[in-house]
Amino acid sequence: MECLQGKSVYKGIVLGPIVVLKKSDFQVRRKKIEDVENEIKRVGKAGKQAKEQLEELYHKAVREVGEVSAAIFEVHQMMLEDEDYLDAIHNMIQTEKVNAEYAVAIIGDNFFEMFTSMDDDYMKARAADVKDISNRLIRNLSGEEEVDLNTMEPSIIVAEDLSPSETV
Secondary structure (H helix, E strand, O other): OOOOOOOOOOOOOOOOOEEEEOOOOOOOOOOEOOOHHHHHHHHHHHHHHHHHHHHHHHHHHHHHHOHHHHHHHHHHHHHHOOHHHHHHHHHHHHHHOEOHHHHHHHHHHHHHHHHHOOOOHHHHHHHHHHHHHHHHHHHHHHOOOOOOHHHOOOOEEEEOOOOHHHHO
16 A cells, blocks of 8 residues: 655545546757747747636636636736747747747746746745746647546545646
């Protein structure tokens, strides 16, 4: 019998099947591209798709956990429109002629590091949001399907970490 230890999201005792949620070890590869405009359009299309996904998550979260807790998805939508974030991605694609997935991964990591190094606790907490948004964009760009936890039978989820979108 395997013994797992961790922190619980909810108080109390539960019994049920356990599902260990492992993050896909998706590696983004750097590729040289010729059509810079096409890569920038791909980022725009992936961003639009991400906004639609976040809108759905927001409405689901409002129904299930209330408007205050759902507000994180509005913050994610605003972050997707952040000019500094998008300009950095576009600039990297243009100057280094790299694929969109790679640019999003690198810029996402850079912004994550920048937020985690800040003194303000609120801003430090936004680092995980930047990571979640970047991962969503990369999934959309690569055509990787998001794991739909709603299709699982009711179970106890064990994970290293859950993003807000996975939690909802």
